Amino acid sequence: MPAKRVIPCLDVKQGRVVKGVQFKGLRDIGHPVELARRYDAESADELVFLDISASLEARGTRESWVRDVAHELSIPFTVGGGVSKVEDARSLLRAGADKVAVNSAASLRPALVTELADAFGRQCVVAAVDVKRDPKLGWRVYLKGGTEPTERSAKDWLWELNELGAGEILLTSMDRDGTGDGFDLPLLDWASELPIPLIASGGAGHEVHFLEALEHGADAVLAATLFHENLLPIPRLKAYLAEHDLSIRI
Amino acid sequence: MSAAPIITLIDYDAGNLASLEGALDRMGLAYRRATSPDQAAATGPIVLPGVGHFDAAQRSLAERGWWRALPELVAEGRPLLGICLGLQLLAEGSEEAPRAAGLGLIPGIVRRLGPGVKVPHMGWSQVRQHMAHPALPDPKGAWLYFVHSYALEPSTESVYLADHGRPFAAIEARGMVMGFQPHPEKSGRPGLLLLQSALTWMGARTPVPEEPCN
Numbered sequence: 001m002p003a004k005r006v007i008p009c010l011d012v013k014q015g016r017v018v019k020g021v022q023f024k025g026l027r028d029i030g031h032p033v034e035l036a037r038r039y040d041a042e043s044a045d046e047l048v049f050l051d052i053s054a055s056l057e058a059r060g061t062r063e064s065w066v067r068d069v070a071h072e073l074s075i076p077f078t079v080g081g082g083v084s085k086v087e088d089a090r091s092l093l094r095a096g097a098d099k100v101a102v103n104s105a106a107s108l109r110p111a112l113v114t115e116l117a118d119a120f121g122r123q124c125v126v127a128a129v130d131v132k133r134d135p136k137l138g139w140r141v142y143l144k145g146g147t148e149p150t151e152r153s154a155k156d157w158l159w160e161l162n163e164l165g166a167g168e169i170l171l172t173s174m175d176r177d178g179t180g181d182g183f184d185l186p187l188l189d190w191a192s193e194l195p196i197p198l199i200a201s202g203g204a205g206h207e208v209h210f211l212e213a214l215e216h217g218a219d220a221v222l223a224a225t226l227f228h229e230n231l232l233p234i235p236r237l238k239a240y241l242a243e244h245d246l247s248i249r250i
Numbered sequence: 251m252s253a254a255p256i257i258t259l260i261d262y263d264a265g266n267l268a269s270l271e272g273a274l275d276r277m278g279l280a281y282r283r284a285t286s287p288d289q290a291a292a293t294g295p296i297v298l299p300g301v302g303h304f305d306a307a308q309r310s311l312a313e314r315g316w317w318r319a320l321p322e323l324v325a326e327g328r329p330l331l332g333i334c335l336g337l338q339l340l341a342e343g344s345e346e347a348p349r350a351a352g353l354g355l356i357p358g359i360v361r362r363l364g365p366g367v368k369v370p371h372m373g374w375s376q377v378r379q380h381m382a383h384p385a386l387p388d389p390k391g392a393w394l395y396f397v398h399s400y401a402l403e404p405s406t407e408s409v410y411l412a413d414h415g416r417p418f419a420a421i422e423a424r425g426m427v428m429g430f431q432p433h434p435e436k437s438g439r440p441g442l443l444l445l446q447s448a449l450t451w452m453g454a455r456t457p458v459p460e461e462p463c464n
Contacts, residue, residue: 001414045373067268070266071268071269071275074276074441075437076397076436094268096266096272098397121302197368219373249374
Protein backbone atom coordinates (compact mmCIF):
# COMPACT_ATOMS: atom_id res chain seq x y z
CA MET A 1 0.00 0.00 0.00
CA PRO A 2 1.27 3.50 -0.72
CA ALA A 3 2.07 5.81 2.18
CA LYS A 4 -0.74 7.81 3.72
CA ARG A 5 -0.45 11.34 2.33
CA VAL A 6 -0.44 14.72 4.08
CA ILE A 7 -1.70 17.47 1.78
CA PRO A 8 -1.75 21.22 2.39
CA CYS A 9 -4.53 23.00 0.51
CA LEU A 10 -3.88 26.47 -0.87
CA ASP A 11 -6.55 28.91 -2.03
CA VAL A 12 -5.36 31.06 -4.90
CA LYS A 13 -6.93 34.26 -6.09
CA GLN A 14 -5.55 36.15 -9.09
CA GLY A 15 -2.22 34.42 -8.81
CA ARG A 16 -1.71 34.91 -5.06
CA VAL A 17 -2.26 32.46 -2.22
CA VAL A 18 -4.90 33.88 0.10
CA LYS A 19 -6.34 32.96 3.43
CA GLY A 20 -9.81 33.80 4.62
CA VAL A 21 -9.92 35.91 7.74
CA GLN A 22 -13.30 35.99 9.44
CA PHE A 23 -15.28 39.13 8.59
CA LYS A 24 -12.21 40.75 7.01
CA GLY A 25 -12.09 39.17 3.61
CA LEU A 26 -8.96 37.59 2.22
CA ARG A 27 -5.39 38.08 3.32
CA ASP A 28 -2.51 37.61 0.88
CA ILE A 29 -0.03 35.05 2.19
CA GLY A 30 2.32 34.76 -0.77
CA HIS A 31 3.03 33.65 -4.31
CA PRO A 32 2.09 30.04 -5.12
CA VAL A 33 5.74 29.27 -5.88
CA GLU A 34 6.96 30.50 -2.47
CA LEU A 35 4.41 28.34 -0.66
CA ALA A 36 5.10 25.41 -2.96
CA ARG A 37 8.82 25.56 -2.14
CA ARG A 38 8.12 25.78 1.55
CA TYR A 39 5.81 22.77 1.57
CA ASP A 40 8.14 20.76 -0.65
CA ALA A 41 10.92 21.39 1.89
CA GLU A 42 8.60 20.49 4.77
CA SER A 43 7.94 17.06 3.21
CA ALA A 44 4.32 17.59 2.23
CA ASP A 45 3.37 14.64 0.01
CA GLU A 46 1.32 16.61 -2.46
CA LEU A 47 -0.30 20.04 -2.81
CA VAL A 48 -3.81 21.06 -3.78
CA PHE A 49 -4.37 24.55 -5.22
CA LEU A 50 -7.96 25.73 -5.42
CA ASP A 51 -8.24 28.76 -7.64
CA ILE A 52 -11.06 30.94 -6.39
CA SER A 53 -10.57 33.68 -9.00
CA ALA A 54 -13.98 34.54 -10.33
CA SER A 55 -13.29 36.36 -13.58
CA LEU A 56 -12.15 34.87 -16.83
CA GLU A 57 -9.16 37.21 -17.14
CA ALA A 58 -7.98 36.09 -13.73
CA ARG A 59 -8.15 32.52 -15.03
CA GLY A 60 -5.71 33.57 -17.71
CA THR A 61 -3.05 34.34 -15.11
CA ARG A 62 -3.53 30.84 -13.74
CA GLU A 63 -1.55 29.07 -16.43
CA SER A 64 1.41 31.24 -15.68
CA TRP A 65 1.61 30.44 -11.96
CA VAL A 66 0.79 26.78 -12.59
CA ARG A 67 3.76 26.67 -14.95
CA ASP A 68 6.01 28.33 -12.37
CA VAL A 69 4.90 25.91 -9.65
CA ALA A 70 5.47 22.89 -11.91
CA HIS A 71 8.93 24.14 -12.67
CA GLU A 72 9.91 24.50 -9.01
CA LEU A 73 8.03 21.73 -7.26
CA SER A 74 9.34 18.17 -7.04
CA ILE A 75 6.13 16.72 -5.60
CA PRO A 76 2.78 16.33 -7.35
CA PHE A 77 0.07 18.98 -7.31
CA THR A 78 -3.59 19.28 -8.15
CA VAL A 79 -5.29 22.42 -9.44
CA GLY A 80 -9.02 23.00 -9.18
CA GLY A 81 -11.45 25.85 -9.53
CA GLY A 82 -13.86 26.50 -12.38
CA VAL A 83 -12.88 23.48 -14.45
CA SER A 84 -16.01 22.86 -16.52
CA LYS A 85 -14.73 21.47 -19.80
CA VAL A 86 -11.96 19.31 -21.18
CA GLU A 87 -10.12 22.35 -22.54
CA ASP A 88 -9.91 23.93 -19.04
CA ALA A 89 -8.26 20.78 -17.77
CA ARG A 90 -5.99 20.51 -20.78
CA SER A 91 -4.56 23.98 -20.25
CA LEU A 92 -3.83 23.21 -16.59
CA LEU A 93 -2.23 19.87 -17.35
CA ARG A 94 -0.21 21.38 -20.20
CA ALA A 95 1.04 24.04 -17.82
CA GLY A 96 2.28 21.26 -15.57
CA ALA A 97 -0.45 20.38 -13.07
CA ASP A 98 -0.51 16.65 -12.31
CA LYS A 99 -4.24 16.44 -11.64
CA VAL A 100 -7.29 18.62 -11.96
CA ALA A 101 -10.07 18.86 -9.42
CA VAL A 102 -13.67 19.23 -10.51
CA ASN A 103 -16.58 20.02 -8.24
CA SER A 104 -19.78 21.87 -9.14
CA ALA A 105 -19.36 21.43 -12.89
CA ALA A 106 -19.25 17.65 -12.45
CA SER A 107 -22.42 17.68 -10.42
CA LEU A 108 -24.20 19.82 -13.00
CA ARG A 109 -22.89 17.73 -15.90
CA PRO A 110 -21.61 14.33 -14.73
CA ALA A 111 -20.39 13.40 -18.23
CA LEU A 112 -17.55 15.88 -17.65
CA VAL A 113 -15.86 13.37 -15.35
CA THR A 114 -15.93 10.69 -18.03
CA GLU A 115 -14.71 13.11 -20.68
CA LEU A 116 -11.75 14.07 -18.50
CA ALA A 117 -10.94 10.46 -17.65
CA ASP A 118 -11.10 9.51 -21.34
CA ALA A 119 -8.92 12.41 -22.37
CA PHE A 120 -6.26 12.25 -19.66
CA GLY A 121 -6.69 9.02 -17.71
CA ARG A 122 -8.62 8.75 -14.49
CA GLN A 123 -5.54 9.27 -12.36
CA CYS A 124 -5.66 12.95 -13.42
CA VAL A 125 -9.23 13.45 -12.27
CA VAL A 126 -9.92 14.43 -8.67
CA ALA A 127 -13.60 14.80 -7.82
CA ALA A 128 -14.06 17.32 -5.02
CA VAL A 129 -17.29 16.83 -3.10
CA ASP A 130 -18.65 19.07 -0.33
CA VAL A 131 -21.17 17.43 1.99
CA LYS A 132 -23.28 18.20 5.04
CA ARG A 133 -25.12 15.81 7.32
CA ASP A 134 -28.78 15.64 6.43
CA PRO A 135 -31.71 13.94 8.16
CA LYS A 136 -33.15 12.67 4.89
CA LEU A 137 -30.08 11.82 2.80
CA GLY A 138 -27.51 10.95 5.44
CA TRP A 139 -25.02 13.32 3.88
CA ARG A 140 -26.17 15.83 1.26
CA VAL A 141 -23.98 17.13 -1.57
CA TYR A 142 -23.55 20.92 -1.77
CA LEU A 143 -22.24 23.03 -4.63
CA LYS A 144 -20.51 26.40 -5.05
CA GLY A 145 -18.32 26.14 -1.99
CA GLY A 146 -21.03 24.66 0.18
CA THR A 147 -23.59 27.37 -0.45
CA GLU A 148 -25.97 25.53 -2.76
CA PRO A 149 -27.73 22.34 -1.67
CA THR A 150 -28.43 19.63 -4.24
CA GLU A 151 -30.81 16.71 -4.06
CA ARG A 152 -27.97 14.24 -4.21
CA SER A 153 -27.06 11.90 -1.40
CA ALA A 154 -23.30 11.85 -0.92
CA LYS A 155 -23.24 8.07 -0.88
CA ASP A 156 -24.93 7.74 -4.27
CA TRP A 157 -22.83 10.53 -5.75
CA LEU A 158 -19.48 9.13 -4.63
CA TRP A 159 -20.23 5.74 -6.13
CA GLU A 160 -21.47 7.41 -9.28
CA LEU A 161 -18.26 9.46 -9.52
CA ASN A 162 -16.28 6.27 -9.29
CA GLU A 163 -18.35 4.77 -12.11
CA LEU A 164 -17.97 7.94 -14.18
CA GLY A 165 -14.19 7.74 -14.02
CA ALA A 166 -12.96 9.82 -11.08
CA GLY A 167 -9.50 8.73 -9.96
CA GLU A 168 -9.70 10.11 -6.48
CA ILE A 169 -12.24 11.77 -4.17
CA LEU A 170 -11.54 14.92 -2.17
CA LEU A 171 -14.31 14.80 0.42
CA THR A 172 -14.98 17.87 2.55
CA SER A 173 -17.30 17.85 5.52
CA MET A 174 -18.91 21.30 5.58
CA ASP A 175 -20.11 20.57 9.13
CA ARG A 176 -16.56 20.21 10.32
CA ASP A 177 -14.72 22.60 8.02
CA GLY A 178 -13.10 25.38 10.02
CA THR A 179 -14.17 23.95 13.40
CA GLY A 180 -10.95 22.20 14.37
CA ASP A 181 -13.11 19.53 16.04
CA GLY A 182 -11.81 16.66 13.96
CA PHE A 183 -12.86 14.96 10.73
CA ASP A 184 -16.33 13.48 10.28
CA LEU A 185 -15.30 9.89 11.00
CA PRO A 186 -18.61 8.10 10.25
CA LEU A 187 -18.49 9.79 6.83
CA LEU A 188 -15.00 8.44 6.21
CA ASP A 189 -16.01 4.97 7.37
CA TRP A 190 -18.31 4.37 4.44
CA ALA A 191 -16.60 6.64 1.89
CA SER A 192 -13.35 4.71 2.26
CA GLU A 193 -15.10 1.62 0.91
CA LEU A 194 -14.84 3.17 -2.55
CA PRO A 195 -12.28 1.47 -4.76
CA ILE A 196 -10.49 4.78 -5.44
CA PRO A 197 -8.34 6.83 -3.05
CA LEU A 198 -10.06 9.13 -0.57
CA ILE A 199 -8.71 12.49 0.66
CA ALA A 200 -10.36 13.59 3.91
CA SER A 201 -10.92 17.30 4.41
CA GLY A 202 -12.63 19.50 6.96
CA GLY A 203 -12.17 19.65 10.70
CA ALA A 204 -8.48 19.07 11.41
CA GLY A 205 -7.42 20.86 14.58
CA HIS A 206 -4.95 18.53 16.22
CA GLU A 207 -2.53 15.80 15.19
CA VAL A 208 -4.77 13.11 16.67
CA HIS A 209 -7.50 14.11 14.20
CA PHE A 210 -5.28 13.17 11.27
CA LEU A 211 -4.50 9.84 12.90
CA GLU A 212 -8.21 9.15 13.39
CA ALA A 213 -9.07 10.03 9.79
CA LEU A 214 -6.36 7.74 8.44
CA GLU A 215 -7.39 4.95 10.80
CA HIS A 216 -10.96 5.40 9.55
CA GLY A 217 -9.87 4.59 6.03
CA ALA A 218 -8.80 7.88 4.45
CA ASP A 219 -5.82 7.53 2.11
CA ALA A 220 -4.79 11.15 2.53
CA VAL A 221 -5.56 14.04 4.85
CA LEU A 222 -5.90 17.65 3.80
CA ALA A 223 -5.75 20.85 5.83
CA ALA A 224 -5.05 24.52 5.28
CA THR A 225 -4.81 26.88 8.25
CA LEU A 226 -2.99 24.47 10.55
CA PHE A 227 -0.19 24.17 8.04
CA HIS A 228 -0.19 27.74 6.71
CA GLU A 229 0.02 29.21 10.20
CA ASN A 230 2.53 26.56 11.19
CA LEU A 231 0.31 25.60 14.14
CA LEU A 232 1.15 22.01 13.29
CA PRO A 233 4.36 21.70 11.27
CA ILE A 234 4.13 18.89 8.71
CA PRO A 235 7.37 17.16 9.81
CA ARG A 236 6.00 16.97 13.36
CA LEU A 237 2.67 15.62 12.14
CA LYS A 238 4.35 13.00 9.97
CA ALA A 239 6.65 11.89 12.78
CA TYR A 240 3.59 11.51 15.01
CA LEU A 241 1.71 9.47 12.41
CA ALA A 242 4.73 7.25 11.79
CA GLU A 243 5.06 6.61 15.55
CA HIS A 244 1.50 5.31 15.41
CA ASP A 245 2.47 2.67 12.89
CA LEU A 246 1.01 4.28 9.80
CA SER A 247 2.90 4.00 6.56
CA ILE A 248 4.29 7.53 6.21
CA ARG A 249 6.96 8.91 3.93
CA ILE A 250 9.43 10.65 6.20
CA MET B 251 34.32 21.76 -30.74
CA SER B 252 32.04 18.74 -30.68
CA ALA B 253 28.43 19.19 -29.63
CA ALA B 254 27.78 18.19 -26.02
CA PRO B 255 25.09 15.55 -25.60
CA ILE B 256 21.72 17.12 -25.05
CA ILE B 257 18.72 15.31 -23.59
CA THR B 258 15.86 15.05 -26.07
CA LEU B 259 12.42 15.25 -24.47
CA ILE B 260 9.75 13.71 -26.67
CA ASP B 261 6.85 16.15 -26.85
CA TYR B 262 3.72 14.31 -27.97
CA ASP B 263 0.91 15.70 -25.82
CA ALA B 264 1.05 12.83 -23.37
CA GLY B 265 3.57 13.89 -20.83
CA ASN B 266 4.06 16.41 -18.09
CA LEU B 267 7.04 18.13 -19.68
CA ALA B 268 6.83 21.24 -17.49
CA SER B 269 7.73 19.25 -14.37
CA LEU B 270 10.41 17.26 -16.14
CA GLU B 271 12.00 20.42 -17.51
CA GLY B 272 11.92 21.95 -14.03
CA ALA B 273 13.73 18.90 -12.66
CA LEU B 274 16.37 19.02 -15.42
CA ASP B 275 16.86 22.74 -14.85
CA ARG B 276 17.39 22.16 -11.14
CA MET B 277 20.01 19.51 -11.98
CA GLY B 278 21.64 21.74 -14.59
CA LEU B 279 21.22 19.18 -17.41
CA ALA B 280 20.82 20.49 -20.96
CA TYR B 281 17.71 19.39 -22.87
CA ARG B 282 15.48 20.25 -25.77
CA ARG B 283 11.90 19.36 -26.68
CA ALA B 284 11.30 17.49 -29.89
CA THR B 285 7.88 16.87 -31.41
CA SER B 286 9.32 14.74 -34.23
CA PRO B 287 12.49 12.66 -34.62
CA ASP B 288 14.14 15.21 -36.94
CA GLN B 289 14.12 17.64 -34.01
CA ALA B 290 16.01 15.24 -31.75
CA ALA B 291 19.46 16.27 -30.59
CA ALA B 292 22.30 14.58 -32.51
CA THR B 293 23.59 12.78 -29.42
CA GLY B 294 22.51 12.18 -25.86
CA PRO B 295 19.68 10.37 -24.14
CA ILE B 296 16.10 10.46 -25.32
CA VAL B 297 13.36 10.70 -22.70
CA LEU B 298 9.90 9.31 -23.39
CA PRO B 299 7.52 10.65 -20.74
CA GLY B 300 3.88 9.66 -20.67
CA VAL B 301 0.58 9.89 -18.89
CA GLY B 302 -2.80 8.73 -20.15
CA HIS B 303 -3.89 5.79 -22.25
CA PHE B 304 -1.51 3.31 -23.82
CA ASP B 305 -3.18 3.23 -27.23
CA ALA B 306 -3.70 7.01 -27.44
CA ALA B 307 -0.02 7.53 -26.64
CA GLN B 308 0.97 4.84 -29.13
CA ARG B 309 -1.07 6.51 -31.89
CA SER B 310 0.30 9.92 -31.04
CA LEU B 311 3.90 8.66 -31.18
CA ALA B 312 3.18 6.93 -34.49
CA GLU B 313 1.66 10.07 -36.03
CA ARG B 314 4.77 12.03 -35.13
CA GLY B 315 7.15 9.40 -36.54
CA TRP B 316 8.57 8.33 -33.18
CA TRP B 317 7.14 4.84 -33.19
CA ARG B 318 9.32 3.92 -36.17
CA ALA B 319 12.27 6.05 -35.18
CA LEU B 320 12.75 4.92 -31.58
CA PRO B 321 13.79 1.30 -32.31
CA GLU B 322 16.18 2.61 -35.00
CA LEU B 323 17.70 5.14 -32.62
CA VAL B 324 18.10 2.48 -29.95
CA ALA B 325 19.70 0.13 -32.51
CA GLU B 326 22.21 2.91 -33.23
CA GLY B 327 23.06 2.94 -29.52
CA ARG B 328 21.06 5.96 -28.40
CA PRO B 329 20.07 5.74 -24.73
CA LEU B 330 16.31 5.84 -24.10
CA LEU B 331 14.53 6.47 -20.81
CA GLY B 332 10.79 5.87 -20.52
CA ILE B 333 8.94 7.34 -17.57
CA CYS B 334 5.61 6.01 -16.27
CA LEU B 335 3.50 5.25 -19.37
CA GLY B 336 6.79 5.80 -21.22
CA LEU B 337 8.14 2.64 -19.55
CA GLN B 338 4.98 0.70 -20.42
CA LEU B 339 5.27 1.69 -24.09
CA LEU B 340 8.77 0.16 -24.16
CA ALA B 341 7.37 -3.25 -23.22
CA GLU B 342 5.94 -5.82 -25.62
CA GLY B 343 2.33 -4.95 -24.91
CA SER B 344 -0.22 -3.92 -22.35
CA GLU B 345 -3.52 -5.24 -21.09
CA GLU B 346 -4.73 -1.66 -21.38
CA ALA B 347 -4.65 -1.93 -25.17
CA PRO B 348 -4.69 -5.62 -26.06
CA ARG B 349 -4.73 -4.95 -29.81
CA ALA B 350 -1.82 -2.51 -29.85
CA ALA B 351 1.74 -3.77 -29.62
CA GLY B 352 4.38 -2.06 -27.52
CA LEU B 353 7.80 -1.03 -28.80
CA GLY B 354 9.21 -4.34 -27.58
CA LEU B 355 12.47 -2.75 -26.44
CA ILE B 356 11.99 -4.31 -23.01
CA PRO B 357 10.64 -7.86 -22.75
CA GLY B 358 7.47 -8.40 -20.80
CA ILE B 359 3.82 -7.46 -20.68
CA VAL B 360 2.18 -4.66 -18.76
CA ARG B 361 -0.72 -5.90 -16.67
CA ARG B 362 -3.48 -4.25 -14.69
CA LEU B 363 -2.88 -3.85 -10.96
CA GLY B 364 -5.21 -5.52 -8.47
CA PRO B 365 -7.53 -7.08 -7.52
CA GLY B 366 -7.73 -6.36 -3.83
CA VAL B 367 -6.03 -2.96 -3.95
CA LYS B 368 -7.16 0.51 -4.94
CA VAL B 369 -6.42 1.30 -8.58
CA PRO B 370 -4.90 3.60 -9.74
CA HIS B 371 -1.93 3.06 -7.49
CA MET B 372 -1.52 6.69 -6.60
CA GLY B 373 0.98 7.97 -4.10
CA TRP B 374 4.31 7.29 -2.48
CA SER B 375 5.59 3.73 -2.28
CA GLN B 376 8.92 2.29 -1.25
CA VAL B 377 11.17 0.64 -3.78
CA ARG B 378 13.75 -2.06 -3.24
CA GLN B 379 16.73 -3.24 -5.21
CA HIS B 380 16.32 -6.43 -7.20
CA MET B 381 19.38 -6.43 -9.50
CA ALA B 382 22.53 -4.35 -9.15
CA HIS B 383 22.91 -1.61 -11.75
CA PRO B 384 25.97 0.61 -12.34
CA ALA B 385 23.93 3.82 -12.26
CA LEU B 386 21.32 3.00 -9.65
CA PRO B 387 22.44 2.30 -6.10
CA ASP B 388 20.46 0.37 -3.51
CA PRO B 389 17.53 2.72 -2.83
CA LYS B 390 17.35 1.56 0.80
CA GLY B 391 13.60 1.82 0.99
CA ALA B 392 13.37 5.24 -0.70
CA TRP B 393 9.84 6.54 -1.26
CA LEU B 394 8.97 7.37 -4.84
CA TYR B 395 5.78 8.78 -6.34
CA PHE B 396 3.62 6.53 -8.50
CA VAL B 397 0.45 7.15 -10.50
CA HIS B 398 -0.58 4.19 -12.61
CA SER B 399 -3.14 1.46 -13.09
CA TYR B 400 -0.94 -0.94 -15.06
CA ALA B 401 2.56 -2.17 -14.38
CA LEU B 402 5.29 -4.27 -15.96
CA GLU B 403 5.63 -7.77 -14.52
CA PRO B 404 8.91 -8.17 -12.62
CA SER B 405 11.68 -9.98 -14.47
CA THR B 406 15.00 -11.38 -13.35
CA GLU B 407 16.50 -8.18 -14.74
CA SER B 408 14.28 -5.67 -12.95
CA VAL B 409 16.51 -3.16 -11.16
CA TYR B 410 14.02 -1.95 -8.55
CA LEU B 411 10.73 -3.53 -7.52
CA ALA B 412 7.76 -2.03 -5.73
CA ASP B 413 4.52 -3.54 -4.48
CA HIS B 414 0.90 -2.72 -4.93
CA GLY B 415 -1.10 -5.83 -4.22
CA ARG B 416 1.70 -7.69 -6.00
CA PRO B 417 5.31 -6.92 -6.87
CA PHE B 418 5.95 -5.07 -10.12
CA ALA B 419 8.96 -3.60 -11.93
CA ALA B 420 9.60 -0.07 -10.67
CA ILE B 421 12.76 0.34 -12.74
CA GLU B 422 13.63 -1.95 -15.61
CA ALA B 423 16.81 -1.71 -17.69
CA ARG B 424 18.14 -3.41 -20.80
CA GLY B 425 21.46 -1.91 -21.72
CA MET B 426 20.90 1.72 -22.59
CA VAL B 427 17.12 1.34 -22.54
CA MET B 428 15.65 2.09 -19.16
CA GLY B 429 12.17 2.56 -17.79
CA PHE B 430 10.97 4.20 -14.57
CA GLN B 431 7.44 3.39 -13.43
CA PRO B 432 7.50 6.11 -10.71
CA HIS B 433 7.75 9.78 -11.56
CA PRO B 434 11.29 10.73 -10.51
CA GLU B 435 10.54 14.38 -11.27
CA LYS B 436 7.72 14.20 -8.70
CA SER B 437 9.52 12.18 -6.05
CA GLY B 438 11.31 14.87 -4.11
CA ARG B 439 15.06 14.71 -3.69
CA PRO B 440 15.47 10.92 -3.98
CA GLY B 441 13.69 11.06 -7.34
CA LEU B 442 15.87 13.86 -8.64
CA LEU B 443 19.02 11.98 -7.64
CA LEU B 444 17.83 8.84 -9.43
CA LEU B 445 16.94 10.77 -12.56
CA GLN B 446 20.26 12.56 -12.51
CA SER B 447 22.20 9.40 -12.03
CA ALA B 448 20.34 7.52 -14.79
CA LEU B 449 20.65 10.38 -17.30
CA THR B 450 24.29 11.03 -16.48
CA TRP B 451 25.05 7.34 -16.95
CA MET B 452 23.26 7.59 -20.30
CA GLY B 453 25.62 10.36 -21.32
CA ALA B 454 23.83 13.56 -20.34
CA ARG B 455 26.19 16.32 -19.34
CA THR B 456 26.01 19.55 -17.43
CA PRO B 457 26.76 22.31 -19.95
CA VAL B 458 30.32 23.59 -19.50
CA PRO B 459 30.45 27.39 -19.30
CA GLU B 460 32.43 28.92 -22.15
CA GLU B 461 35.97 29.95 -21.28
CA PRO B 462 36.76 33.63 -21.66
CA CYS B 463 38.86 34.39 -24.77
CA ASN B 464 42.09 35.47 -23.14
